[in-house]
Amino acid sequence: MIVIDDLEKEFGGPSGPNPVLRGISLTIEKGEVFGIIGRSGAGKSTLVRCINLLERPTRGRITVAGRELSGLSGAALRAARHDIGMVFQHFNLLSSRTVQGNVSLPLELVDMPRGLRLRRVDEMLELVGLTDKRDAYPAQLSGGQKQRVGIARALASRPSVLLCDEATSALDPETTKSILALLAEINHTLNLTIVLITHEMQVVREIADRVAVLDQGRVVEQGAVFDVFTQPSHPITRSLVREVLNLELPERVSSRLRHSPQTSPGLVMRITFTGPSANEPIVSEMVRRFGVSFNILHGHIDYIQNAPYGTLTVEAGGSEAGLQAALDFLRVKSLKVEILGRVAAPDRAVA
Amino acid sequence: MSQRLIELLLEALWETVAMVGVSAVLAALIGVPLGILLLVTQPGNILARPTFNRIVGAVVNAARSTPFIILMVAIIPLTRALVGTSIGTAAATVPLVVAAAPFIARLVEASLREVDSGLVEAAQAMGASPLQIVVKVLVPEALPGIAAGLTITVVSLIGYSAMAGAVGGGGLGDLGIRYGYQRFQGEVMVAVVAVLIVLVQVVQSVGDYAAHRLNKRERT
Ligand SMILES: Nc1ncnc2c1ncn2[C@@H]1O[C@H](COP(=O)(O)OP(=O)(O)O)[C@@H](O)[C@H]1O
Ligand SMILES: [Mg+2]
Numbered sequence: 001m002i003v004i005d006d007l008e009k010e011f012g013g014p015s016g017p018n019p020v021l022r023g024i025s026l027t028i029e030k031g032e033v034f035g036i037i038g039r040s041g042a043g044k045s046t047l048v049r050c051i052n053l054l055e056r057p058t059r060g061r062i063t064v065a066g067r068e069l070s071g072l073s074g075a076a077l078r079a080a081r082h083d084i085g086m087v088f089q090h091f092n093l094l095s096s097r098t099v100q101g102n103v104s105l106p107l108e109l110v111d112m113p114r115g116l117r118l119r120r121v122d123e124m125l126e127l128v129g130l131t132d133k134r135d136a137y138p139a140q141l142s143g144g145q146k147q148r149v150g151i152a153r154a155l156a157s158r159p160s161v162l163l164c165d166e167a168t169s170a171l172d173p174e175t176t177k178s179i180l181a182l183l184a185e186i187n188h189t190l191n192l193t194i195v196l197i198t199h200e201m202q203v204v205r206e207i208a209d210r211v212a213v214l215d216q217g218r219v220v221e222q223g224a225v226f227d228v229f230t231q232p233s234h235p236i237t238r239s240l241v242r243e244v245l246n247l248e249l250p251e252r253v254s255s256r257l258r259h260s261p262q263t264s265p266g267l268v269m270r271i272t273f274t275g276p277s278a279n280e281p282i283v284s285e286m287v288r289r290f291g292v293s294f295n296i297l298h299g300h301i302d303y304i305q306n307a308p309y310g311t312l313t314v315e316a317g318g319s320e321a322g323l324q325a326a327l328d329f330l331r332v333k334s335l336k337v338e339i340l341g342r343v344a345a346p347d348r349a350v351a
Numbered sequence: 352m353s354q355r356l357i358e359l360l361l362e363a364l365w366e367t368v369a370m371v372g373v374s375a376v377l378a379a380l381i382g383v384p385l386g387i388l389l390l391v392t393q394p395g396n397i398l399a400r401p402t403f404n405r406i407v408g409a410v411v412n413a414a415r416s417t418p419f420i421i422l423m424v425a426i427i428p429l430t431r432a433l434v435g436t437s438i439g440t441a442a443a444t445v446p447l448v449v450a451a452a453p454f455i456a457r458l459v460e461a462s463l464r465e466v467d468s469g470l471v472e473a474a475q476a477m478g479a480s481p482l483q484i485v486v487k488v489l490v491p492e493a494l495p496g497i498a499a500g501l502t503i504t505v506v507s508l509i510g511y512s513a514m515a516g517a518v519g520g521g522g523l524g525d526l527g528i529r530y531g532y533q534r535f536q537g538e539v540m541v542a543v544v545a546v547l548i549v550l551v552q553v554v555q556s557v558g559d560y561a562a563h564r565l566n567k568r569e570r571t
Contacts, residue, residue, distance in 0.1 A: 052476055054472060054475060054476060075480075077478075078478035078479070078480060079478065080478075081475075081476060081477065081478035082477070082478045084476070086473070086476040086477075088469060088472075088473060090469055092467070092469040092470050092472065092473035093470075094470060094488060094491065094492060095492060095567050095568045096491040096492050096494065096565075096567055097491070097567075105474070105477065105487060106477040106478070108487065109474075109477055109478060109479050109480075109483055109487070110478075137567040138567075139567060139568055139569055153477075157477070163476075
């Protein structure tokens with residue numbers, strides 16, 4: 001649906017050209033929700049603005065729905081843009097127009113007859129659940145309602161692609177959830193391709209099918225959201241994932257890890273559960289079978305695209321043989337085990 | 352107040368209103384598009400034409416920095432060419448328009464500049480042409496500011512028209528000078544000033560009301 005081929009973008013600066021995108025190639029399939037995540041300044045907005053040519057690429061090609069945009073200008077470019085909706089962080093609604101007027105704007109631009117236009121506007125307002133706000137002005141709406149208007153406006157011309165640049169970043173967590181749910185619903189019912197720019201892994205996890213991680217103008221990692229989440233390879237991805245999953249060890253444990261000799265008896269490890277094993281009573285089975293004691297330091301279960309994903313950080317104590325057997329048991333169960341270190345003496349054991 | 356004085360005042364008021372009204376409309380017809388041009392042709396704007404922008408900007412500035420009384424005299428040939436005479440109410444509208452149009456242009460430009468660039472970007476993303484951006488986004492969004500600018504212009508024009516009146520244009524200024532100053536009839540001067548105060552007050556109130564009604568940025 002969208003093919004980005006070796007895209008580069010430089011901005012002229014006082015000290016020569018400043019490369020912001022450095023050779024980006026991505027293929028976004030029809031009907032998928034594709035997340036692009038990265039820290040502030042990574043080049044995400046520039047990238048998404050290149051897709052509808054609000055920024056002109058320095059080099060490289062952009063193809064949307066089989067039409068190469070990078071060569072277009074004037075009326076041909078404007079026509080192509082009617083097929084690409086865009087939603088903004090700060091909504092960008094006209095304060096002088098009612099909700100109805102705002103949603104109607106993209107249709108007025110192509111001179112759609114009034115009757116048809118009003119019907120389409122009503123249809124869009126119904127879709128985003130704002131029918132009762134048709135005659136309100138943006139100043140009378142909440143942030144979430146404004147973004148719903150933004151989405152209705154972006155969809156009014158029935159585009160095949162929706163670009164969202166930090167569409168939920170100005171909203172509180174509750175409202176973010178409802179807007180993401182709306183986007184997911186639209187994605188399903190209209191089979192609309194959605195490109196979602198964000199700096200929050202939470203957002204990607206909620207609705208994206210695939211994700212690309214952007215850092216300093218490069219795609220450093222991409223893949224299915226579940227894979228990137230459970231096996232992040234790039235440090236940026238890890239830190240973004242960690243923010244969501246909150247995997248940091250408590251300071252008390254990490255300082256004990258630092259100060260204990262490697263020959264200490266207590267073993268601190270992080271077990272990652274994915275898929276069906278997340279529901280199995282693994283820990284109690286190990287206690288029973290290998291006589292190992294566990295002190296749970298940190299635990300977390302999460303759902304990514306409805307698949308359970310959990311991590312458990314434990315301090316294990318027992319005989320070397322018992323610990324070894326427990327590790328083998330975990331590996332047989334194909335769980336991911338990371339040994340974080342050894343600690344002098346297990347804390348008071350549980351289980 | 353004598354019947355005669357009231358008649359004089361009414362006649363002068365009518366001349367002033369006609370002079371200011373006609374020049375304000377003409378000045379707006381020239382100044383509003385000029386202000387739009389000044390904004391959209393700026394470097395980096397939707398119809399960037401830097402050279403054109405600089406030239407028009409310089410002309411506008413020149414007109415604005417010329418004192419009205421000098422401007423009035425300097426363009427007498429133009430006035431003669433347009434209305435056939437340089438004396439009278441009709442002739443006075445020419446310098447008034449020439450003075451007010453650049454003033455309006457700058458005020459309009461400033462109002463348009465206040466429009467959030469995100470709105471222009473949203474319109475561009477929808478595939479709006481530069482003309483559509485002006486007509487559907489910039490002007491409607493800047494309308495409260497433009498209305499306020501036009502109000503200021505009309506108030507200034509009332510002041511300038513008194514000056515134009517003094518050199519034979521008729522109107523309240525002319526009346527005040529002829530009777531109040533040259534014939535030492537202080538009460539005429541006072542009456543003229545009182546009428547001017549009321550006139551300005553009315554214009555300002557109407558303008559404020561219009562700007563307020565056009566502004567949808569505040570809740571309800
Ligand atoms: N119009 C511009 N002119 C110059 N530099 C820009 C422009 N737009 C963005 N940049 C620079 O490009 C980099 C990436 O910006 P952006 O794409 O907005 O990042 P993100 O959206 O990931 O936070 C930043 O360093 C920013 O300063
Ligand atoms: Mg950004």
